[in-house]
Amino acid sequence: MTQFTNLAFFRARPGQTRALGAALRAFVAPTRAESERLNYNLHRSLDEADVWLVYENWRSAEGLDAHMKAPHLQAFLEVAPNLIAGDIRLRRFSMISSLATQGA
Structure with a gap:
């Protein structure tokens, strides 16, 4: 199985850290679905x-x-x-190694 990984970095505008955190939290549940x-x-x-x-x-x-086009992500954007x-700052990766198992 090829796994695709995204790392997305966000820096809040001055005074917007709490609002950014709330906006990011709001799309965790729909994305996990x-x-x-x-x-x-x-x-x-x-x-x-x-x-x-x-x-x-x-x-x-x-x-x-499909995630990048999802309504909840588009609303955030x-x-x-x-x-x-x-x-x-978005960085995309594909996994090269095999998946690690617990304790490995």
């Missing part, structure tokens, strides 16, 4: 409170593409310019 999603996790930087990260893995490129300083 997507059938091609393996995992989807939201993180906040311990070093810079305004920096957020979404770590997500998908079963297929098609599943990832409409409000994102008011909440995010600069651009969303």
Whole structure:
């Protein structure tokens, strides 16, 4: 199985960290309901409170593409310019190694 991984980095505009966090949290549940999603996790930087990260893995490129077009993500992207300083830094990866097992 080829796994596709996205790392998406967000930096909140000054004074918008709480609002950005709420907006990001709002689409965790609908994204986790997507059938091609393996995992989807939201993180906040311990070093810079305004920096957020979404770590997500998908079963297929098609599943990832469908997610990028999903209504809940599109709704976030409409409000994102008011909440995010600069651009969303999106990095896409495909897994090269095999999946790790517990304790390995």
